[in-house]
Amino acid sequence: MTSDPEILPLFDEASIADRVAEMAREIAADRPERLLVVAVLKGSFMFAADLVRALHRAGLELEMEFIHLSSYGAGTESREIRVLRDVESDVAGRDVILVDDILESGRTLTFARDRLTQRGARSVRVAALLDKPSRRKSAISAEYVGFECPDRFVVGYGMDMGHKWRQLPFIGHVVQETAADADA
Template identity: 55%
Template sequence: MHVVRGKKIEVLFSPEEIAARNEELAREIASGPSQDLLVIAILKGSFVFAADLIRALHKVGLAPEVEFMTLSSYGTGTVGKSVRMVKDIDSEVEGRDILLIDDILESGRTLRFARELMLERGAANVSVAVLLDKQNKREEALEADYAGFRCPDKFVVGYGMDVAYAFRELPFVGVVTGDA
């Protein structure tokens, strides 16, 4: 149990487990569509996972270009009904293999929007890599091509994921269990 900002945090996935899984994911991705690969990290929560996965991709011989996209489906509440583009990519995607990276696949709404957008723009292939797959929350017909871990139905923090901008710096994925 860790205490951060006066909150108890239970570790779900340790830094060592995450690092090992990132290396496995990189090998899986390298065996899939990766010609003229463009990696698009969906910000903000994916930034730590994306950075580590991109370095793991380098270790297995891939040299992707990297872009960032910011999408919002939450607004002021925790459940969104539509996806809004906050920041688009600058690169052309026509004819390219695209790898979308996000921290967590829950409803599927945000990643489905991003995937369909890239296909509409002429991408040859669009794959999805997520650190966490929360399958029991799925509302859209979308599955990750590459998933790090199956996530229990808990609100998670750390490794880039936050609560009100806090806890992103944690090197593990955890659950806030209460006050210290």
């Protein structure tokens, strides 16, 4: 029987709350018009909820939507993105903030950004809680970033590993057991 891996904190609850509030002030300073916040499911749900409340406290009026995307394919490099749930609101002429938990390869966010742009959004900006530039495969960057993330597997604050640990109020990295540890 295998035990759960160890999870070491990277960003604590207070640091996350402070940074989300600051991100909301950054977004408000850009004075978006007819703001539509689109959360990329599933991992961004906690971040998106905290961000829209912080945007409200920063004086912005907004509407909220969701998009659920799935990438699949035979190999790790060749992935196709499938829309499981699409944005239902008309985005034409609106400023859109695309909210995701982590900007890693960039493929999913590039797909979502291009989809909303093609539908006539006035602008589509990305708010990513974590940015992991060492893994980038697409030419995309986030206009609003919470934290730069080291090249580690992270969980908590909505992010999971095998559907576990989304509920953690902090972001931690999973300590992977090595083959030498398993033999001990």
